[in-house]
Amino acid sequence: MLLLGIDLGTSSIKVSVVDAESQLCVASAQFPDTEADIISLQHGWAEQSPAGWWDFTRKAIQKAHASKKYDPSKIAAIGISYQMHGLVCVDKNQEVLRNSIIWCDSRAVPYGERALKKIGEEKSLAHLLNSPGNFTASKLAWVKANEPEIYKQIDKIMLPGDFLAMKLTGKITTSISALSEGIFWDFKDDKISTDVLSAFGIDQALIPEVHDLFSSHGEVTSAVADELGITPGIPVTYKAGDQPNNALSLNVLQPGEIAATAGTSGVVYGVTDKVSYDKLSRVNSFAHVNYQPDEKRI
Template identity: 65%
Template structure:
């Protein structure tokens, strides 16, 4: 049996086909090769076209088929991972009404902050485990307030993965995990939050049918199956946000297990069995993919918006003639600490771990007679690693003390320098795996279609390919304290 995994990212769509018998990837592809654009009509705004995601999905699947090695008609189930918190609106004909307001958009911060105050801090935190902040509920409220002619046409609201599943199947569903990431879910009542819907005036009919993450979310239509060379009627049996899915792909399902990723954004994601929350909502708690009301499995998420996006900007600005590998080689030649050069990787919208402040990205302490672009590349690596340390310290304040962090050998973790800098900054060893979001989505589809008896069986062949231990935590702590001092200069300005 073959499984198709689709990962709807900010920069591209990745797909892969996995053989369920041995859990190996037969073929994979992504589209486009260059990063997808983010539409920013005003400072702090970030949008993408859902139709663009759908077109990219078709192109990526076609590229995967061209690589051969399998018969597309043998694919038996589809899993979808997607960029979290994006708002997709469709009318009764399933037509998209506006571009998606995506995860790093900051326009709704004030709306969410006011809701936090008006609903009540204790109510929000004890029931939703988060401030409404800059999440999907607040984005929907922004549309209601500022684009009433669009809001009045809305039949259903969705997250990006719900939209792709709708395009495949014609059906619209969601899950407790998805509702929780939008701050629509009440954990005390295990259902749609009446506090949120009443406060913002949202009709319950706007929300799709709620189903378990691992279940049938519809079957692919004949028209779409023919266009994608797939078998009509195969089910979509898994949908999850990219960070819960990344955790699944690394077999992070039990309390105390922790995953990390360093793509467009940087994330540390730990699993807990407690309905716990950060009093300042700097790190966020959502329902994990294996959450049930009887068996609580919560995902505690630290997010840094400007991770890979900073490194991409540095490449465009200082290394457009270089590959990322060549950049990393130059960075490795610069001394640890980058001769005092510091970077703050916070130029991609409001940062939740900084109380939704927009600090901006900074290159600080530049010495025009000393620093080279190799220093800049290394300082970017170090600044990102320091941001991870800053966020992990917040997670530690909230009772999460990882002894090892699992990560896929992808994105910034492809760099040996970055991986070493990360473990020295955090003081936590890292296990690297040959895994990515599309493979996780494919294996999730196998779990949802019951090809695997359990999640443990789905990952029975998953073994780490590298184990990286901290070697210079004391020396790096000096870099971190210097970096933290720079950050504090820019906070609350």
């Protein structure tokens, strides 16, 4: 049995095919070979095209197939890692409404600051473990204020990995880990934060159905399977932001474990089971891949 991993990075899409029994990588590929474009229409803005991500994904998978090191029909499941905090907006037909505002875009900072004042700094940190800052919820608030005609058409919002799973399966889902990186999750009440939704004036109906991170997020459609040269019905069984995914890859899962990674950005992270926060907002806290309400891993 083979497993297909897809990493939606800032600079490229990388794919790996792994033998589930031996746990060895049998093939890998990336596209493009040079850095993907970041669109910056103004100072501090950073966007990428979700359609471009999908095109790169198809081409990376085709490159992996071209190695002829494995039988694509043996691929049994798909997992996704992705650049965190980006905003993807789609209409009721799952058509993308605008470029994704990605993690390194800073335009939404003032919206996060205003939400922090509305919620209250102490309550925000105690429940969200972060200030709203420049994360996904603030980016959506920017769209609402500055692109109202686009905002009116939004049926669902997604993180980049949710979008990729949607393209594969036609299903739109998310997870607690994803919602926490968007600053939509209340860690004290273990639910979508009504304080954040109220502060930004966001309708909860825009947020996708929440699934366990390690569960089925839909099955590859026949049309996509034909296009990618894989078997229809393969489930997407995992999707997580790149940093929690890196921690999983390094087996950093339990309280007290620490690691560091470097890529387009560099991150040092540790795992705790405490719903605690940094009063000076120097440390960001998000739900880990193994977070459960009764066994918290942050």
